[in-house]
Amino acid sequence: GDSVTQMEGPVTLSEEAFLTINCTYTATGYPSLFWYVQYPGEGLQLLLKATKADDKGSNKGFEATYRKETTSFHLEKGSVQVSDSAVYFCALRRQAGTALIFGKGTTLSVSS
Amino acid sequence: DTGVSQNPRHKITKRGQNVTFRCDPISEHNRLYWYRQTLGQGPEFLTYFQNEAQLEKSRLLSDRFSAERPKGSFSTLEIQRTEQGDSAMYLCASSLRTSVEQYFGPGTRLTVT
Numbered sequence: 001g002d003s004v005t006q007m008e009g010p011v012t013l014s015e016e017a018f019l020t021i022n023c024t025y026t027a028t029g030y031p032s033l034f035w036y037v038q039y040p041g042e043g044l045q046l047l048l049k050a051t052k053a054d055d056k057g058s059n060k061g062f063e064a065t066y067r068k069e070t071t072s073f074h075l076e077k078g079s080v081q082v083s084d085s086a087v088y089f090c091a092l093r094r095q096a097g098t099a100l101i102f103g104k105g106t107t108l109s110v111s112s
Numbered sequence: 113d114t115g116v117s118q119n120p121r122h123k124i125t126k127r128g129q130n131v132t133f134r135c136d137p138i139s140e141h142n143r144l145y146w147y148r149q150t151l152g153q154g155p156e157f158l159t160y161f162q163n164e165a166q167l168e169k170s171r172l173l174s175d176r177f178s179a180e181r182p183k184g185s186f187s188t189l190e191i192q193r194t195e196q197g198d199s200a201m202y203l204c205a206s207s208l209r210t211s212v213e214q215y216f217g218p219g220t221r222l223t224v225t
Contacts, residue, residue, distance in 0.1 A: 004154075032212045043116075043203065044155070044216040051212060089154050093212055098168065099145070100205075100214060102154030 002027040006090050006103035013080055013110050021075040021106045023064075023090035031092040033057075033066055033073040034100065038087045047075075047088070080110045114138075116217035118204050124223045125194055132190045133220045137206030144187050145214060146179055147203040148172065155203055161187060162209060194224045 007022040025031065035047040035057070048057030053068035062077045073090060090103040117136045125131050137144045142163050147155035158177070159169045163184040173179075176194075181187040191198055201221050205214040 034213075036216075043218040044205075046213055046215065049213060091154070098143070098160055099157035099170070100147075100155070101157070104152065104154050 002031070002092065002094060002101050004090050004092055004101055004103035006088075006106050009105075009107040011106060011108045013108070015082055015110055015112050016079045017110075019075070019077040019080045019084075019108065021088055021090075021108070023073045023075065023103060025071050025073065025090075025092050027071075027092055027094060027101075029095035030068070031094050031097075033064070034091040034093070035062070035064055035073070035075050036089045036091060036102075038089065038105070040086070044089065080108070082110050082112050084108060085110045116204055116206050116215055118202075118217040118220050120220060121218060122221050122223075124225065127196060127224055128193055130190065130192045131194060131222065132188050133202055133204075133222075135187045135189070135204030135206075135217060137186070137204070138215060140208070141206035141215075142184070142209050143207045143214075144181055145205040145207075146187070146189055147205065149201040149203055149219070150199075158189075191222075194222075196224045198222060199224045 032051045034049045036044045037047045048059045050057040050066035056065045087105045089105045091100045145160040146158040149155040161181040176192045179189045201219045203219045205216045207214045
């Protein structure tokens with residue numbers, strides 16, 4: 001079945017370091033891809049999305065590119081801040097579906 | 113736009129009791145979704161409504177679970193005869209029918225003792 005695999009955490013970085021969180025997916029056709037972020041004690045917030053191959057989603061300095069050939073949607077940020085500490089979830093929505101399928105989440109901890 | 117709201121935020125109940133959660137979606141959104149999230153896992157889809165019609169249910173939604181959206185606005189999720197395995201965060205999300213983006217509420221954390 002369709003699935004999302006994320007790199008295991010936690011990821012621990014110093015402020016201003018470069019961030020990459022890997023995400024790969026298994027799905028037929030052309031799913032839509034998402035990154036959600038969950039700050040401590042809060043609900044999921046949509047961070048960025050891409051709906052077709054080679055699309056780049058971006059928001060708040062974060063970017064991810066939809067790579068059909070490698071079935072990947074890796075999250076990157078050039079310079080992380082302490083306030084970026086959170087759990088990040090990669091998700092997909094099937095081409096003809098409605099429900100989101102999530103990865104297990106990756107915890108990011110940024111220290112000053 | 114007040115976002116998706118859920119009540120209560122926390123619920124502690126004894127095994128065997130019934131519980132009901134409420135979700136109020138973003139006002140113009142005609143789709144409403146329920147997910148369950150256990151510790152250390154990503155959310156898992158339970159069911160969704162388009163207006164008042166429940167169009168899809170996952171295999172996770174056992175017979176003890178029932179969801180309604182009677183007037184196409186707010187929704188309720190009821191769990192009957194709760195079990196310890198039902199302890200989780202229950203998340204509600206909403207969207208426009210024409211959009212892939214789903215917006216989540218803060219969740220209801222259920223603890224079954």
